[in-house]
Amino acid sequence: MRSCRDITALVSQGLDMKLSLGERLAIGVHVMMCSRCRNFQSQTQFIRKAAHRYTEQLQQQLDKKS
Amino acid sequence: MNTSNQLSEALLAEHRPVMFRYALLQLKDTELADDAVQETLLAAWQASANFEGKAGLRTWLIGILKHKIADHWRRSAREVVTAEFDQIDNDEDESDEDAFFMSNGHWNGGPTTWNDPEAALKQQEFWAIYETCQNNLPPKMAKVFMLRELVGLEAEEVCRETSLSDANYWVTMHRARLRLRECLEIRWFNQSKTKKEHRHA
Numbered sequence: 631m632r633s634c635r636d637i638t639a640l641v642s643q644g645l646d647m648k649l650s651l652g653e654r655l656a657i658g659v660h661v662m663m664c665s666r667c668r669n670f671q672s673q674t675q676f677i678r679k680a681a682h683r684y685t686e687q688l689q690q691q692l693d694k695k696s
Numbered sequence: 697m698n699t700s701n702q703l704s705e706a707l708l709a710e711h712r713p714v715m716f717r718y719a720l721l722q723l724k725d726t727e728l729a730d731d732a733v734q735e736t737l738l739a740a741w742q743a744s745a746n747f748e749g750k751a752g753l754r755t756w757l758i759g760i761l762k763h764k765i766a767d768h769w770r771r772s773a774r775e776v777v778t779a780e781f782d783q784i785d786n787d788e789d790e791s792d793e794d795a796f797f798m799s800n801g802h803w804n805g806g807p808t809t810w811n812d813p814e815a816a817l818k819q820q821e822f823w824a825i826y827e828t829c830q831n832n833l834p835p836k837m838a839k840v841f842m843l844r845e846l847v848g849l850e851a852e853e854v855c856r857e858t859s860l861s862d863a864n865y866w867v868t869m870h871r872a873r874l875r876l877r878e879c880l881e882i883r884w885f886n887q888s889k890t891k892k893e894h895r896h897a
């Protein structure tokens with residue numbers, strides 16, 4: 631079984647490219663049993679959402695200033 | 697307008713949002729960013745006969761945009777700022793990922809469950825923390841993260857922009873996410889319980 635370090639690396643990669651079926655399965659099986667990696671998975675998705683929102687806000691603030 | 701040009705205005709305009717965000721992050725001024733993008737699109741349209749291969753259109757456009765941004769800094773005599781963003785190359789801590797995991801690859805500490813992350817997005821204080829955490833990333837890591845998540849470039853475009861190999865890109869993004877996650881957890885999610893209690897008190 632793959633370690634949490636390897637699984638989180640895959641989860642991170644999955645945000646930037648399409649993973650193979652085998653890789654997605656490996657993640658799925660692991661996070662069923664490992665709550666920390668499950669948290670990592672949802673939290674990295676949240677961070678992506680926050681980053682997008684942050685950019686929108688930055689733009690709005692700058693719009694107001696000018 | 698002109699059918700002899702290879703690139704239509706519509707095709708160029710598709711890349712406008714990404715270019716705008718790229719310019720905005722560096723210039724921190726919507727008007728300046730908008731000008732830089734305008735100038736870039738105009739220059740690109742005029743030079744479109746020189747452009748080969750649609751696959752790399754965005755890379756080509758960003759190349760032009762970088763020149764426009766550099767021109768701006770030169771005019772306003774603030775080269776230092778570009779140098780900071782454009783020429784940071786090596787980051788120190790190669791081993792910092794290891795702090796997150798033990799030698800057998802298991803978490804050292806590791807993610808706890810966050811209480812209602814969606815609610816955080818609506819709170820002003822959260823964004824100050826988010827910004828701090830993002831700024832606390834080592835410079836090159838911050839640049840890679842921002843090009844991907846804030847500007848919205850594809851992974852391979854980020855690699856080209858930062859001269860990172862694929863392997864280094866994956867490692868860098870993995871670390872950036874581990875760091876950001878930990879920072880948000882320590883500074884916000886592990887704190888917010890007490891904060892909320894205060895507010896309702």
Ligand SMILES: [Zn+2]
Pocket residue numbers: 633634637660664666667668
């Ligand atoms: Zn795990």
